[in-house]
Amino acid sequence: MSSFFSSSFPWEPMERIRSNMTNPYETRAALSGVLNLGGFMPKLLRALAALVLMIGAGTAHAASKLNVVTATEDLAALAREVGGDHINVDSIAKGYQDPHFVEPKPSFLLRLQKADLLIVVGLQLEIGWLPPLQTQSRNSKIQVGANGYLDASQFAKILEIPTGQITRAMGDVHPLGNPHYWLDPGNGRRIAKGIADKMAEMQPGDASYFQQRSADFDNRLAAAEKGWEAKMAPFRGRKIITYHRSWPNFCEHYGLDVVDYIEPRPGIPPTPSHTLEVINTMKRENIKLIFVEPYFDLRTPNSIASATGGDVVQIMPSVGGVKEITNYFQLFDYDINLIANAFNKVK
Amino acid sequence: MKRLIVLPALAGFLLWIGPLPARAQTPDSAELLNRMKAMEDRIQALEAEIQTLKGQQAAAPAAQPPQPTPAPAAVTAQVSTAAGAGENLPVYGGAGAAAAKVFNPDMSAIGDFIGSAGNPANRYTPALEMHESELGLQAIIDPYARGDFFLSFGEHGVDLEEGYITFTSLPGAFQLRAGKMRAAFGSVNTLHNHVLPWVDRPLVNQNLVAGEDGIDDAGLSLSRIIPAPGQIFLEGTAQAFRGDTEGVFRAARRSDLSTVEHLRAYRDISESTNIALGGSFARGHSPFVDAENQLYGVDATLRWKPLRRAIYHSFVGRSEFVWARMANLGGSTSTPFGYYVSGDYQLGRRWFLGGRFDRSQRGLCQPTAPLTQTSAACAAVTGIGPLIQDTGGSVLLTYWPSEFSQVRGQLKRTHYGEGREANEFLLQFIFSLGAHGAHPF
Numbered sequence: 001m002s003s004f005f006s007s008s009f010p011w012e013p014m015e016r017i018r019s020n021m022t023n024p025y026e027t028r029a030a031l032s033g034v035l036n037l038g039g040f041m042p043k044l045l046r047a048l049a050a051l052v053l054m055i056g057a058g059t060a061h062a063a064s065k066l067n068v069v070t071a072t073e074d075l076a077a078l079a080r081e082v083g084g085d086h087i088n089v090d091s092i093a094k095g096y097q098d099p100h101f102v103e104p105k106p107s108f109l110l111r112l113q114k115a116d117l118l119i120v121v122g123l124q125l126e127i128g129w130l131p132p133l134q135t136q137s138r139n140s141k142i143q144v145g146a147n148g149y150l151d152a153s154q155f156a157k158i159l160e161i162p163t164g165q166i167t168r169a170m171g172d173v174h175p176l177g178n179p180h181y182w183l184d185p186g187n188g189r190r191i192a193k194g195i196a197d198k199m200a201e202m203q204p205g206d207a208s209y210f211q212q213r214s215a216d217f218d219n220r221l222a223a224a225e226k227g228w229e230a231k232m233a234p235f236r237g238r239k240i241i242t243y244h245r246s247w248p249n250f251c252e253h254y255g256l257d258v259v260d261y262i263e264p265r266p267g268i269p270p271t272p273s274h275t276l277e278v279i280n281t282m283k284r285e286n287i288k289l290i291f292v293e294p295y296f297d298l299r300t301p302n303s304i305a306s307a308t309g310g311d312v313v314q315i316m317p318s319v320g321g322v323k324e325i326t327n328y329f330q331l332f333d334y335d336i337n338l339i340a341n342a343f344n345k346v347k
Numbered sequence: 348m349k350r351l352i353v354l355p356a357l358a359g360f361l362l363w364i365g366p367l368p369a370r371a372q373t374p375d376s377a378e379l380l381n382r383m384k385a386m387e388d389r390i391q392a393l394e395a396e397i398q399t400l401k402g403q404q405a406a407a408p409a410a411q412p413p414q415p416t417p418a419p420a421a422v423t424a425q426v427s428t429a430a431g432a433g434e435n436l437p438v439y440g441g442a443g444a445a446a447a448k449v450f451n452p453d454m455s456a457i458g459d460f461i462g463s464a465g466n467p468a469n470r471y472t473p474a475l476e477m478h479e480s481e482l483g484l485q486a487i488i489d490p491y492a493r494g495d496f497f498l499s500f501g502e503h504g505v506d507l508e509e510g511y512i513t514f515t516s517l518p519g520a521f522q523l524r525a526g527k528m529r530a531a532f533g534s535v536n537t538l539h540n541h542v543l544p545w546v547d548r549p550l551v552n553q554n555l556v557a558g559e560d561g562i563d564d565a566g567l568s569l570s571r572i573i574p575a576p577g578q579i580f581l582e583g584t585a586q587a588f589r590g591d592t593e594g595v596f597r598a599a600r601r602s603d604l605s606t607v608e609h610l611r612a613y614r615d616i617s618e619s620t621n622i623a624l625g626g627s628f629a630r631g632h633s634p635f636v637d638a639e640n641q642l643y644g645v646d647a648t649l650r651w652k653p654l655r656r657a658i659y660h661s662f663v664g665r666s667e668f669v670w671a672r673m674a675n676l677g678g679s680t681s682t683p684f685g686y687y688v689s690g691d692y693q694l695g696r697r698w699f700l701g702g703r704f705d706r707s708q709r710g711l712c713q714p715t716a717p718l719t720q721t722s723a724a725c726a727a728v729t730g731i732g733p734l735i736q737d738t739g740g741s742v743l744l745t746y747w748p749s750e751f752s753q754v755r756g757q758l759k760r761t762h763y764g765e766g767r768e769a770n771e772f773l774l775q776f777i778f779s780l781g782a783h784g785a786h787p788f
Contacts, residue, residue: 094618094654096654096655097654097655097657098657098658101657101658103650103652103657103788104785104788105613105615105621105788106580106582106611106613106623106788107578107580107613107614107615107621109572109580110572110578110580113520113572127782127785128785129785131785132785132786132788134515135493135513135515136522138515138517138520138521138522138571138572139520140490140491140515140516140517143487143490143515143516144487145487145490146490168749168751171749172749172750267749267750268749269696269697294655295654295655295656295657295658296658297656297659297696
């Protein structure tokens with residue numbers, strides 16, 4: 001491609017392009033037409049003709065497997081459940097990093113440039129890093145509103161949609177609702193179905209495959225949910241503290257009551273006065289557990305726990321948070337086991 | 348005969364790219380239905396909520412005082428109640444609010460206030476200054492392009508810092524930008540003031556790359572990601588500008604366009620560490636004589652940010668080297684050179700410590716920003732005059748109360764080529780209102 005910036009156009013890359021094409025007869029005919037013009041064709045027309053061939057090559061290549069890029073590993077896990085080996089999936093944010101603060105590194109552009117489908121969490125979770133990546137990707141398929149752009153929040157039950165006046169005095173509040181919605185298995189089911197429908201629409205030849213895998217995921221999730229419900233049932237109504245507002249959907253689903261947060265406001269680091277308030281609240285209401293995401297510092301939660309006789313539980317909000325969580329089921333297995341053990345420990 | 352073959356090939360190309368936009372706007376009926384269903388559910392939920400609230404209002408005593416706006420901590424409870432009330436009518440999708448304003452561009456205002464103390468030597472800056480107020484308007488224009496405007500308000504005037512359309516859906520993975528923009532010369536020239544890691548710009552930019560405004564001109568920019576081996580990101584950018592850049596280029600005729608070319612290579616060394624290298628070239632008509640001025644630049648940036656602790660610790664090391672070739676009257680050329688090396692370490696979630704070393708040559712009679720008090724002998728000089736060298740160093744401490752504001756102190760010592768010594772302390776407040784889109788990496 002560098003030849004586009006040089007005065008002469010070498011033919012060697014054309015051979016590579018030709019080898020990628022699906023219909024060698026048409027390709028050869030087109031190429032011979034271009035090559036016959038040899039020295040008579042102006043350089044600009046040669047470049048344009050080569051561009052046509054390159055676009056054709058890219059389209060033909062994309063037809064085999066859907067290239068899916070997701071904003072987070074959770075969405076990648078759900079896409080993998082329904083897409084199986086008929087798609088290639090890659091996520092931008094890692095499960096152990098704060099999804100609000102991802103560096104829009106140029107290396108992500110290489111993945112986004114080839115993506116057929118971009119699945120995002122939405123609700124402004126990725127507002128600080130995804131828009132420049134989309135713009136710079138030079139991929140029209142994944143721009144907002146295009147066919148290859150899927151906002152998963154449209155399928156999910158959204159909590160904490162603020163009412164009344166919203167200002168940044170409330171911290172880094174999400175005006176469209178809390179974006180950590182994937183931590184409710186019901187939402188996981190709906191998102192997976194939405195992804196399967198989108199993939200089926202984009203690749204009709206594999207529609208039955210995607211729908212069958214979606215139904216299978218639904219069944220497996222229903223079975224797993226019974227186990228998770230049983231494990232969490234004894235702890236319904238228990239009060240907890242969390243670091244960030246990452247758990248409203250999880251806590252609503254399993255009946256946990258989040259009384260306060262380590263952050264005084266979303267995105268604002270703990271302050272001494274608020275920490276004291278949290279200590280008093282925990283003592284007054286006999287709260288023993290503090291949930292902390294893996295990307296937050298443990299010093300403040302640990303000091304609160306030691307002051308209140310409580311315990312800090314580092315639970316994972318995302319697939320990939322630790323090595324053993326490689327899919328959506330393992331995320332709930334891991335967290336629910338951890339929570340059940342922690343509640344049993346503190347009584 | 349040859350022409351007969353060329354024309355069908357060109358027509359074929361046009362037909363090929365023609366359907367692309369049409370394809371992009373093919374209505375996605377399933378998605379539309381899903382969205383309509385979600386909106387229907389949301390309307391029903393809101394109606395139920397209104398009925399509930401009306402019922403509560405009717406039941407409340409008439410003398411009850413109005414409820415204050417709920418505190419942030421109460422938002423959850425309030426929303427939970429709403430969700431609970433709508434148990435049979437769950438809220439699917441979160442984009443129902445403010446539909447009437449949905450097509451307004453994202454608007455932001457960023458304030459940059461600077462206080463200066465100490466001896467500035469021969470480059471005066473005010474003691475207290477609302478240095479810049481940047482107004483940003485950004486939106487997607489249509490399925491094929493987005494638009495960005497950045498208006499820069501000083502204390503006494505307004506300037507269009509940038510205003511351009513970016514075509515995001517061009518074939519062949521090209522990206523075209525048209526409008527007024529900061530040129531892709533090096534890395535600092537592309538940065539707005541509020542994202543600089545320092546209060547001021549390095550001496551090399553002030554002396555050789557048109558000061559604070561930099562190469563910021565009306566023109567066209569075409570860029571492309573170039574395939575490269577080994578997971579290297581390679582991007583080539585070619586830009587053509589009108590040719591007016593204060594102190595560097597001036598277009599006396601329409602044909603005096605300036606051009607900028609930039610090649611950027613980036614690679615992840617590990618998950619936490621990456622390196623970016625760039626090479627730049629700019630040329631344009633001299634502001635002093637009827638000849639060409641040229642700038643050559645090399646830039647390097649090393650970044651480290653451990654993902655598990657990305658919000659607490661990071662390091663960015665930057666350096667840029669610039670060589671200029673400036674034409675003088677009589678056919679002679681001056682070739683000033685300059686560079687800076689800088690490093691910033693994030694100590695904690697809110698604190699950053701940084702340092703910068705500067706060295707740059709300039710012409711004794713060359714206008715600079717802030718303006719240098721040049722010698723009387725310069726009145727007779729056409730061109731930048733004999734070269735002298737400025738050297739400086741800075742230590743910086745930055746505090747972020749939140750991601751929307753920052754306070755920065757910069758202790759700066761500069762030895763100017765005329766023999767004067769400046770010792771200054773700069774204090775800066777940057778504050779952001781509204782929705783300012785993220786800047787490219």
